[in-house]
Amino acid sequence: MKLVKTEDGSFTIFSEVAGEHYHTVSGAIEEAFEKHVNALGIENGMHILDFCFGLGYNSIAACKDHTKLQIFGLESDINIIEAMKDIEIPEILKTEFAPFRNIAESLDVTDNNSNRIQILLGDALQTIDELPDGIFDRVFFDPFSPKKQPKMWSEIIFQKIYNKMKKGAKLSTYSCAGQVRKNMISAGFKVMDGPVVGRRSPATIGVTL
Template sequence: MKFVRTKDGSFTAFSKKYKEHYHSLSGAIEEAFEKHVNALGIEDGMQILDICFGLGYNSIIATKKHKKLQIVGLENDIEIIKAIKNLTVPKGIESEFTTFRDLAEKLEITDTNNNTIKLIMGDALLSLNQLPKEYFDRVFFDPFSPKKQPEMWSKEIFRKVYNVMKQGAKLSTYSCAKSIRQNMTDAGFKVMDGPAVGRKSPSTIGLKTHNP
């Protein structure tokens, strides 16, 4: 696993398989905060689904200053979860990260603010079938790019995600590609611009307005 320092000082990984970095090189932690956590708005006690968990930055930033979050992470590569153990993180999130470092051994951890993170290892396309319907308040959707992983951005996967979200729940993703937004719309989402961070184009927020 190769690690690269991004412009905000936090590290990202580089995937040899997909030949892509895990985060924007303009700032990995900044991306997690701006495009996902801040863009969606998190409240104590929420149920959060972190699809394509990776180094878990979206989840760990969500737990900062929040209590009793119940986070489910979907990931298919145990090596990236093992890499969390010795990951160098900015001082600002070092304390939150302490409990988090045990994820590879335990797959479920609870931090000092009673936030729970539970990992489901395996193909997210299949893991989504095991999750309860109309359950999650917020979803971080963070696969590799549509060009590298088209199967992760299909109408089918967005329909599955839509089904496990509560009415009024929101999803964040970095892509604003027209075809991806169309797949989200076809799955039922109301699609809106999210913040532009580290580039000119916006990210995307999907709102579940009604049950199918």
């Protein structure tokens, strides 16, 4: 794993296997707040699905200033979750990150604000089926790119995710690729532009009807 410092001072990792960074190099933690947490809006007590948990930045950014979140993270690589133990975190998320640093040990941690993160370790294409239907208010959808992981961005996976969400629930993702949006629409989502952060094109937000 190669650690890379991004422009907001937070670290990302370069995956040799995917040939991609885990986050935008313009700012990993900025991306978590701007493309996911602030773009969707989080309320106390929400159920959140973090599809491709990685270092947990999206989930832990959601925990900032919130209580009683129920978060499920899907992740296949225990090494990346173990990397949370030692990674340097900038001031903006330091306090919130601390209780979850050792989450690789139990895969289930609750912080002092009753925010709970449970990780389902394994291939998200399969572990998604273990979750109950119709419970999620928010989904952070964050696999490697559609070019690298086309199955993750398929209509069938978006349909599975849709079924896990409540009506009027929201999903965020960094991609605005035409085929991705088409697959989301075929799965039932209403699709709109998300914020423009770190590149010229907008992110994407999907809303269940």
